[in-house]
Amino acid sequence: MSPRPALEIAVTSPAGARAARENGADRVELCTALELGGLTPSAGLVEAVAAEGLPVQVLVRCRPGDFVHDAEELALMAAEVRSVIASGAAGVVIGALTADGALDVPAVARLAEAARASGRPVEVTLHRAVDQSADPVATAALLPSLGLTRVLTSGGAPAAAEGLATIAAMAAAAPEVEVMAGGGVRLADIPALVSAGVASVHLSAKARAPRRPGSAWVPLGAGGTSAEQDTHFVTDPGVVARARRALDLAG
Template structure:
């Protein structure tokens, strides 16, 4: 009997982690600034989310934009890796590319080394830098020798539902890597993603928080954002529950 894929929910707060846990998630990925693709959270936030009881995979990304990082940025992220693990992370989500779209193996090896410095077992996931690489399948094939055991991918497409062919190729070509489908995933997409053989599905299950401001509103550096859009995202428990039902109700995908 094959195992069903794990359900991972991207969250930004303890409340989000609690909603994920109460509605059937297996683990969470923690970050800040979901609207920017996610950035490294603070040590205090990692501690608070770890206290909610689910395994916490922490995104380590020092800035928005591309994944081509200089030496100073890599050293900063190595320090962030050590910090979030010391604060209770069960794993880290990392990545870097070269300017020509190849995996930056030197940078990734440095971040993996930092993850193992505390001396306890942790998961290491390559984030969606893989989807901006020149060849996502070939990039994933490099991961086992670097100590990376999981990859989060949309198959190089804007949304995972549109990258099924590449996702399936990745699961077939790199059986030692856990392939996790993520990127624009909706609960309705989960059966097809499971059929591609993924080890996990990842979604943010997010909704905009209600505005709670009083007085007047002025933009604070968010160019082109209206007052109605200038809010933050929170985890929608109903979407998490729907995703759990989709995982439970679909035929189990093959384990990588």
């Protein structure tokens, strides 16, 4: 019998980690700036979320935008990897591409080595840079040689439900690596994703935080953001619980 499919929830706070833990998640991915696709959180935030009890996979991404990183950015991210592992992360979520869309193998190897420098067991996940690569299946096939634990992917599509064939091909190409479906995942998509061969499903289960009544709003950035849009995301416990039920039924 196959293992129960795992549920990973993207969170940005200790409260999000509690909501994930209390409603059946197996682990969390921690980041800040979820609205930008996620950036590296602070050491203090990693410590606070790790204290909530679930294994914490920490996204290490030094800026928004593409995944082609120069030497200075890679040095920064290697330092961030060491910092978040020292702060209690169970693993890191990393990635880098070359300008022509191939996996930047030396960069990924460097970041993975930084994660293992602590001497304790850690997990290393390739993030959705794989979905911007020229060939996600060929990229997945490289991961065992780099010692990576898993890959987070939508199968190169805008949403994972649209990339089922590629996700299945990635799982076949890298059976030693846990293929985790993520990116625009809806609860109704979970059975098909499990059937495609994923070992886990990742979703943010996010909702916009309500604005506090009576608080004044002044725009602090460019772009003409409205008061309704100028907020942060929180974890919806109901979505986490429904995702857990859907995975249990599908698995």
